[in-house]
Amino acid sequence: MVEDPVTAVIALTAEEVAKHNTSADCWYVNGNSVYDVTQFMADELHPEGNEVIIPFCGKDATEEFNRQHRGSRAREEQELYLLGPLVV
Secondary structure (H helix, E strand, O other), X not given: OOOXXXXXOOOOOHHHHHOOEEOOEEEEEEOOEEEEOHXXXXXXXXXXXXXXXXXXXXXXXXXXXXXXXXXXXXXXXXXXXXXXXXOO
8 A cells, every 4th residue: 555645845935935035936025924926926927017026935925915905806805826835
């Protein structure tokens, strides 16, 4: 009998998020959650372009995201990229 492979669990800490700080590997924090928007950026889905996201790769984007996306569809779409809760 073959056992299932063991899956590595990554602690979603600010330190881990900070490692993903390029347009080719972009995670950010929003609120108490971590999002991997790498594919979103690769698909060039942001209406204003990736340039507005890049400064937040590897960082906390909560304030800016909330300022720019009040009541917008972006909040729902963001959930497609959810990795999990930020571990403090």
